[in-house]
Amino acid sequence: MPIATVNPANGETLRTYEAMGEEETERRLQLAEATFRTYRTTTVEERARLLHRAADLLDEDRRSIAEVMTTEMGKPVGQARAEAAKCAKAMRWYADHAADLLADEEPDPSDVKDSGASRVLVRYRPLGPVLAVMPWNFPLWQVVRFAAPALMAGNVGLLKHASNVPQTALYLEDLFHRAGFPEGCFQTLLIGSAAVDDILRDERVRAATLTGSEPAGRAVAATAGEMIKKTVLELGGSDPFVVMPSADLDRAAEVAVTARVQNTGQSCIAAKRFIVHTDVYDAFAERFTRGMRALTTGDPMDEDTDVGPLASEQGRKDLVELVDDAVRSGARVLCGGELPDGPGWYYPPTVLTGITRDMRVHREEAFGPVATLYRAADLDEAVLIANDSSFGLSSNVWTRDEAEVGRFVRDLEAGGVFVNGMTASHPALPFGGVKRSGYGRELSGHGIREFCNITTVWHGA
Numbered sequence: 001m002p003i004a005t006v007n008p009a010n011g012e013t014l015r016t017y018e019a020m021g022e023e024e025t026e027r028r029l030q031l032a033e034a035t036f037r038t039y040r041t042t043t044v045e046e047r048a049r050l051l052h053r054a055a056d057l058l059d060e061d062r063r064s065i066a067e068v069m070t071t072e073m074g075k076p077v078g079q080a081r082a083e084a085a086k087c088a089k090a091m092r093w094y095a096d097h098a099a100d101l102l103a104d105e106e107p108d109p110s111d112v113k114d115s116g117a118s119r120v121l122v123r124y125r126p127l128g129p130v131l132a133v134m135p136w137n138f139p140l141w142q143v144v145r146f147a148a149p150a151l152m153a154g155n156v157g158l159l160k161h162a163s164n165v166p167q168t169a170l171y172l173e174d175l176f177h178r179a180g181f182p183e184g185c186f187q188t189l190l191i192g193s194a195a196v197d198d199i200l201r202d203e204r205v206r207a208a209t210l211t212g213s214e215p216a217g218r219a220v221a222a223t224a225g226e227m228i229k230k231t232v233l234e235l236g237g238s239d240p241f242v243v244m245p246s247a248d249l250d251r252a253a254e255v256a257v258t259a260r261v262q263n264t265g266q267s268c269i270a271a272k273r274f275i276v277h278t279d280v281y282d283a284f285a286e287r288f289t290r291g292m293r294a295l296t297t298g299d300p301m302d303e304d305t306d307v308g309p310l311a312s313e314q315g316r317k318d319l320v321e322l323v324d325d326a327v328r329s330g331a332r333v334l335c336g337g338e339l340p341d342g343p344g345w346y347y348p349p350t351v352l353t354g355i356t357r358d359m360r361v362h363r364e365e366a367f368g369p370v371a372t373l374y375r376a377a378d379l380d381e382a383v384l385i386a387n388d389s390s391f392g393l394s395s396n397v398w399t400r401d402e403a404e405v406g407r408f409v410r411d412l413e414a415g416g417v418f419v420n421g422m423t424a425s426h427p428a429l430p431f432g433g434v435k436r437s438g439y440g441r442e443l444s445g446h447g448i449r450e451f452c453n454i455t456t457v458w459h460g461a
Contacts, residue, residue: 003163003190008074008309009300010343017166020190028187032129032156033204035184040126040154044102047152048095054179055091058084065171072165073136073311075263076300087144093427098152101445121457126154128206130451131199133220135212136162136311137266142211143172147186149448157186160196164312197223207231207451214436232440232450234432236365237393239423240386241271245279247398253287259396259422261295261349264308265369269394269423272366275374275385285373289334292349309344310368316345319368322361326352329359379404387413393433394423
């Protein structure tokens with residue numbers, strides 16, 4: 001795949017980049033290693049000052065970088081501005097909380113008295129250069145939620161971003177440079193996917209984090225396992241959105257629409273499978289389908305647009321194949337489902353019902369504005385359908401019954417359970433999944449400590 005900015009609203013190639021050669025890549029690896037030796041000794045307070053400055057600069061750049069993101073991957077521009085604001089918020093959160101999150105821990109003396117120690121500490125020390133392989137769908141947020149905690153912990157970052165968002169990738173390097181971080185603290189590698197394996201095998205790279213597809217995660221995990229390097233993987237998701245009879249149906253349907261089409265449906269944590277108790281199925285389906293039909297699909301630079309184009313031509317082809325397969329196998333289309341004429345990689349908000357286990361859309365992630373509706377006879381069947389997936393990123397549950405909440409929290413196989421609300425990531429909350437959605441956690445204290453050497457310091461009597 002070429003490294004290029006291709007406008008998904010019309011398919012026009014706006015800018016292309018040459019991939020970095022071996023000499024430039026080697027120079028950057030050397031710089032990362034050298035910078036880490038000194039940056040690791042800086043204080044948390046100094047790192048926080050720099051990260052606050054980066055947040056301030058990002059706020060100043062919010063409108064311009066939002067337009068870059070929209071041009072590169074088609075995100076509605078209002079959502080792009082919101083993404084930039086969220087990144088600045090996360091930077092400030094880590095700048096303000098890292099000292100506490102990384103503070104030395106001292107076990108209760110009574111717990112270690114038999115070890116012969118006069119004092120024991122647990123200290124969090126940085127690992128070194130960390131390779132981040134990041135996707136295009138949230139081209140700022142996916143990177144910042146790695147970079148902010150990694151830099152605050154004293155690590156340095158090497159970014160291999162998706163090849164269709166090169167301008168956003170270069171902006172991120174420039175942002176941290178302008179904020180005053182030492183040269184080499186955060187570098188963008190304009191390389192193709194084929195070059196990732198060699199970089200991950202390099203001894204100077206100590207760990208890796210990847211957000212992306214299951215095949216990409218499997219490849220990175222295999223190499224990291226061979227090299228015995230720490231990894232964090234956030235892969236696909238096919239999140240359930242369960243609606244029970246006691247739910248506020250109007251509110252549930254309204255949120256369901258947003259949960260399905262945020263970022264034009266190109267989100268790992270977007271609700272994708274809507275599992276509705278039979279007693280309220282028809283009422284919910286009517287409200288939800290009406291809401292999906294009412295969305296405005298169009299130019300992502302238009303402030304009134306709800307749903308923009310998909311980020312790539314291949315992404316749209318993949319979505320069309322999933323829908324066509326379902327329809328051929330007996331699914332019914334309640335709205336959408338037809339490929340529009342005209343330029344750009346648009347696809348309409350679509351609702352499918354009559355889904356069966358043999359349909360691809362039941363097993364695979366629909367990365368676009370396509371929702372699947374399921375009817376559940378009772379709570380047990382709702383849980384069964386929700387867990388009938390190889391993914392386990394997050395989940396949504398709508399009920400006013402506390403006993404039902406308890407069951408869902410206990411039994412849903414997911415990294416998050418959001419009750420009467422839409423799944424969202426927040427800097428203070430751990431983020432990640434189970435099963436084939438990956439392992440490890442981003443954000444919160446869990447995220448900042450993923451790439452730390454958790455060191456036991458023992459003092460003899």
